[in-house]
Amino acid sequence: MGKNRLEAFSDGVLAIIITIMVLEIKIPHSDSWAELRALVPLFLSYILSFTFVGIYWGNHHHLLHTVKRVSSGIIWSNMNLLFWLSLVPFATGWMGKMNFAQNTVITYAVLLMICGTSYYILQKIIQNCHKADEHMKKMYQSQERKGIASMVIYSLSIVFAFFNTAISGVLFVVVAAMWMVPDRNIERMLEGER
Amino acid sequence: MGKNRLEAFSDGVLAIIITIMVLEIKIPHSDSWAELRALVPLFLSYILSFTFVGIYWGNHHHLLHTVKRVSSGIIWSNMNLLFWLSLVPFATGWMGKMNFAQNTVITYAVLLMICGTSYYILQKIIQNCHKADEHMKKMYQSQERKGIASMVIYSLSIVFAFFNTAISGVLFVVVAAMWMVPDRNIERMLEGER
Amino acid sequence: MGKNRLEAFSDGVLAIIITIMVLEIKIPHSDSWAELRALVPLFLSYILSFTFVGIYWGNHHHLLHTVKRVSSGIIWSNMNLLFWLSLVPFATGWMGKMNFAQNTVITYAVLLMICGTSYYILQKIIQNCHKADEHMKKMYQSQERKGIASMVIYSLSIVFAFFNTAISGVLFVVVAAMWMVPDRNIERMLEGER
Amino acid sequence: MGKNRLEAFSDGVLAIIITIMVLEIKIPHSDSWAELRALVPLFLSYILSFTFVGIYWGNHHHLLHTVKRVSSGIIWSNMNLLFWLSLVPFATGWMGKMNFAQNTVITYAVLLMICGTSYYILQKIIQNCHKADEHMKKMYQSQERKGIASMVIYSLSIVFAFFNTAISGVLFVVVAAMWMVPDRNIERMLEGER
Numbered sequence: 001m002g003k004n005r006l007e008a009f010s011d012g013v014l015a016i017i018i019t020i021m022v023l024e025i026k027i028p029h030s031d032s033w034a035e036l037r038a039l040v041p042l043f044l045s046y047i048l049s050f051t052f053v054g055i056y057w058g059n060h061h062h063l064l065h066t067v068k069r070v071s072s073g074i075i076w077s078n079m080n081l082l083f084w085l086s087l088v089p090f091a092t093g094w095m096g097k098m099n100f101a102q103n104t105v106i107t108y109a110v111l112l113m114i115c116g117t118s119y120y121i122l123q124k125i126i127q128n129c130h131k132a133d134e135h136m137k138k139m140y141q142s143q144e145r146k147g148i149a150s151m152v153i154y155s156l157s158i159v160f161a162f163f164n165t166a167i168s169g170v171l172f173v174v175v176a177a178m179w180m181v182p183d184r185n186i187e188r189m190l191e192g193e194r
Numbered sequence: 195m196g197k198n199r200l201e202a203f204s205d206g207v208l209a210i211i212i213t214i215m216v217l218e219i220k221i222p223h224s225d226s227w228a229e230l231r232a233l234v235p236l237f238l239s240y241i242l243s244f245t246f247v248g249i250y251w252g253n254h255h256h257l258l259h260t261v262k263r264v265s266s267g268i269i270w271s272n273m274n275l276l277f278w279l280s281l282v283p284f285a286t287g288w289m290g291k292m293n294f295a296q297n298t299v300i301t302y303a304v305l306l307m308i309c310g311t312s313y314y315i316l317q318k319i320i321q322n323c324h325k326a327d328e329h330m331k332k333m334y335q336s337q338e339r340k341g342i343a344s345m346v347i348y349s350l351s352i353v354f355a356f357f358n359t360a361i362s363g364v365l366f367v368v369v370a371a372m373w374m375v376p377d378r379n380i381e382r383m384l385e386g387e388r
Numbered sequence: 389m390g391k392n393r394l395e396a397f398s399d400g401v402l403a404i405i406i407t408i409m410v411l412e413i414k415i416p417h418s419d420s421w422a423e424l425r426a427l428v429p430l431f432l433s434y435i436l437s438f439t440f441v442g443i444y445w446g447n448h449h450h451l452l453h454t455v456k457r458v459s460s461g462i463i464w465s466n467m468n469l470l471f472w473l474s475l476v477p478f479a480t481g482w483m484g485k486m487n488f489a490q491n492t493v494i495t496y497a498v499l500l501m502i503c504g505t506s507y508y509i510l511q512k513i514i515q516n517c518h519k520a521d522e523h524m525k526k527m528y529q530s531q532e533r534k535g536i537a538s539m540v541i542y543s544l545s546i547v548f549a550f551f552n553t554a555i556s557g558v559l560f561v562v563v564a565a566m567w568m569v570p571d572r573n574i575e576r577m578l579e580g581e582r
Numbered sequence: 583m584g585k586n587r588l589e590a591f592s593d594g595v596l597a598i599i600i601t602i603m604v605l606e607i608k609i610p611h612s613d614s615w616a617e618l619r620a621l622v623p624l625f626l627s628y629i630l631s632f633t634f635v636g637i638y639w640g641n642h643h644h645l646l647h648t649v650k651r652v653s654s655g656i657i658w659s660n661m662n663l664l665f666w667l668s669l670v671p672f673a674t675g676w677m678g679k680m681n682f683a684q685n686t687v688i689t690y691a692v693l694l695m696i697c698g699t700s701y702y703i704l705q706k707i708i709q710n711c712h713k714a715d716e717h718m719k720k721m722y723q724s725q726e727r728k729g730i731a732s733m734v735i736y737s738l739s740i741v742f743a744f745f746n747t748a749i750s751g752v753l754f755v756v757v758a759a760m761w762m763v764p765d766r767n768i769e770r771m772l773e774g775e776r
Contacts, residue, residue: 008589016597018280022281031297072764087604210400216477217477225489399587399591399594413672445591
């Protein structure tokens with residue numbers, strides 16, 4: 001009941017975040033293909049962030065699925081996650097417009113690390129006040145493992161930003177790909193419920 | 195349950211896409227009618243895209259109606275569709291501001307083709323994991339036929355863009371009109387369920 | 389069922405329309421009170437439009453309340469209404485920025501007339517495919533009477549725009565006030581259902 | 583039923599308000615850290631307002647929880663609250679961009695006072711047409727006490743704006759912190775219902 005509204009609000013915020021990013025792709029002042037080509041880095045950063053926010057939406061969806069009772073702690077750690085995710089359009093636009101310049105790539109990586117940490121905090125708080133069955137525990141563990149791997153890769157992408165930001169970009173794609181692979185544990189958890 | 199949230203998220207994104215397009219119609223700097231008249235091409239492209247996104251919303255609505263179980267494949271092909279649709283405001287604004295210039299019309303047509311293909315992929319993935327009754331099958335077939343016709347007309351509009359972009363514009367209207375005609379098969383499917 | 393999604397989509401679009409209007413109130417470049425004072429006309433036009441969209445939301449809510457079956461005609465006349473309402477932020481911003489200049493006031497009045505007509509069309513289409521009980525009929529009639537009165541007042545506001553746009557502005561407020569008075573018929577209809 | 587749509591609409595508007603604020607953080611024109619540092623005041627004002635809107639969302643949620651019947655008075659006092667909250671992104675952006683300059687801090691404090699008053703009016707109107715049980719009464723009283731404290735602190739922040747706006751900023755944080763502390767009465771009310 002309360003949970004429905006938490007989901008509705010989070011969905012609303014995530015839907016807006018994922019969509020307003022496109023507002024940063026400003027309409028060119030001429031009709032030449034060159035203008036469109038100049039937008040390619042911005043477009044790439046947009047694909048990347050769209051995917052990340054999409055992943056967060058999906059995971060958030062599964063995570064809240066397990067919530068029975070909405071506490072103050074859940075509301076505020078959820079707000080905290082939404083806050084950091086709301087900065088993604090800014091970091092995306094900066095990275096895209098500056099053609100994946102060093103500082104912007106570092107900022108983007110740091111922001112994703114903060115988002116990941118915020119998600120982890122939300123998960124821990126939900127875990128603390130809900131008994132998890134076997135399937136959920138496995139899901140939590142698998143999410144945690146992926147989370148740690150992401151942190152390591154983000155750190156690497158920061159290091160590589162000092163040498164070649166293209167490699168950092170590829171590392172972001174690696175993280176996204178890792179999360180997009182369907183998680184057998186989630187599927188089993190969902191099946192277990194039915 | 196999971197489906198509700200997928201619908202809510204998609205509705206949110208589609209509602210935002212359809213509404214932020216209007217933000218491209220910048221407020222004139224004087225109060226002369228001439229300024230308003232200069233916005234007519236942008237306004238026309240806005241009507242067009244509003245109609246297209248509206249059609250996608252309606253069809254998406256009917257398509258998800260048939261979904262019983264949300265799989266990873268459905269989530270991601272839905273995200274893919276939303277991604278391309280999120281670029282519609284950009285393409286619309288460019289085409290409108292450039293007064294339906296050749297390159298912008300081609301870009302718009304190509305984007306609509308990609309959106310159509312993405313929709314087709316989503317439909318195929320939903321079909322693959324759901325048994326369809328007689329009415330649904332007919333709906334799918336009719337949608338597929340319309341989809342193919344749209345692709346052909348979009349291709350024509352690209353060809354005509356090299357000669358006269360007004361014809362391309364008319365072709366877009368033809369596609370929209372074709373989809374707006376109420377589909378007897380969908381109505382029958384909905385009735386069959388009741 | 390289908391109705392829920394129609395409501396959700398309409399609510400989403402109306403919520404976005406009512407909120408993005410505020411984006412037209414650009415942040416001043418200095419911290420002087422004079423800058424804030426210069427925004428007063430824009431602010432007034434924003435209050436006006438917020439109220440109008442709020443009224444539409446409320447009426448839309450009561451209107452859809454009576455819907456049992458979502459037809460193609462309802463979907464498209466609803467889309468038509470949303471389309472014209474989506475232009476309200478533009479007309480509001482123009483009127484506010486141009487300090488209620490003649491042309492902008494006329495544009496605003498014409499847009500409100502089109503919105504009113506679109507609402508009327510939606511109501512007629514809903515009425516045509518739903519049997520109305522005594523209470524609903526009274527509500528429809530009272531809405532129709534208010535609708536006609538609004539049209540007359542909007543026409544007057546256009547006439548007065550040629551002499552004194554302040555009077556036109558007052559007339560807009562009169563229309564808004566007329567709709568804000570709680571409708572005994574709606575209240576009775578809602579009670580009748582319980 | 584009607585309540586659901588009121589919640590959905592309010593959630594939509596609040597989600598948009600909280601997210602579009604970030605659009606005021608414009609993307610820097612270079613990739614230097616100095617540009618990012620220049621955004622710090624804006625960023626701080628954004629955190630503040632995100633928290634305030636989040637608090638309103640949470641309280642609004644609990645308040646509507648007690649509503650059984652949506653009256654005209656509830657709809658319009660809710661609209662009134664949403665209207666003033668919709669101005670928060672503007673006041674936030676102005677305060678942030680002007681580096682917490684005196685006039686902007688006063689404007690922000692006054693806006694928060696109006697929002698608080700609007701919330702209080704909504705609460706009173708809901709209270710008037712609903713019988714409250716013991717737990718609800720305690721919740722209302724505790725909310726009222728916090729509301730009065732907030733008003734006093736906002737007034738202080740206006741006074742301090744004439745000497746040192748940093749103190750005003752700290753006072754805003756104090757108000758936010760006061761509301762973020764989980765309210766035992768709300769928790770008890772929710773438990774009482776189960």
